[in-house]
Amino acid sequence: MAKQLDYHMIREIFTRFHAAEPEPKGELEHVNAYTLLVAVALSAQATDVGVNKATRELFKLADTPEKMLALGEEGLIEHIKTIGLYRNKAKNVMKMARILAEDYGGEVPNSRAALQALPGVGRKTANVVLNMWWHYPAQAVDTHIFRVGNRSGICPGKDVVAVERAIEDNIPVDFQQHAHHWLILHGRYVCVARKPKCGACLIRDLCQFEEKNF
Structure with a gap:
């Protein structure tokens, strides 16, 4: 050091x-705060290039928590199965979508604590979203x-x-x-x-x- x-x-x-x-x-493709959150969560132990390839079509179909829930876990898996740990990530994305839809009116919260309380979201993911979407340093x-x-x-x-x-x-x-x-x-x-x-x-x-x- x-x-x-x-x-x-x-x-x-x-x-x-x-x-x-x-x-x-940042190099992860997204169209709103929700798709950014999903992309960052999917990028753990994966490359941004690989995530972008998987999410281009996914985000055309599911760019809100409600649309992700309508797509369903198996539908999500079809899009992200080229990404490492995709089954576990799919479970977390669906749980996250349900919490956002039911507890946050479909909006992504902008506090680190609220973000980190979501399934599959750690401190790094929360910080990326806070920085890239809300321009918090x-x-x-x-x-x-x-x-x-x-x-x-x-x-x-x-x-x-x-x-x-x-x-x-x-x-x-x-x-x-x-x-x-x-x-x-x-x-x-x-x-x-x-x-x-x-x-x-x-x-x-x-x-x-x-x-x-x-």
Whole structure:
């Protein structure tokens, strides 16, 4: 684990990320808060590309909890069976749809506690929805952010909650809204798990990673 970078270095890193991509976007396709919630829940241990492929037709048929209930669990499975753990995810999506329809009038709640109380929704999923739909600066720490944060010294931590806290505590507030997208995209395409592409890295001179590839 690298040492925590100081304020000036972190500000410079995010200034560079912003210059390269001022408005980074999540890669999961959705049409409203509900479809975003379902897509994020389905993406656990799966790729965004795989989820998008499965949900394109699904969301044409079921873009509300009520329509998902009408489709039924077996109908849902037909659309998502290419995604890992699809049977368990289908059960959770249907339970979630029932709770949203019965307790929330078909709307997705916008508090972390209410989101996390839904079946199949953990802290990371809740944070993605809060950030992407309501533009709240919640930090959804996945394997990419955990890796980049610890390699670089931007937001080191022993677990995802510690990394989330390090982002909130150390990244300047004007970069908080997009911080997790910049870090995810950097980890997905540049600071990859094996053979990171350090020669093409925007922040290689500031990064604390000792095993850089050039």
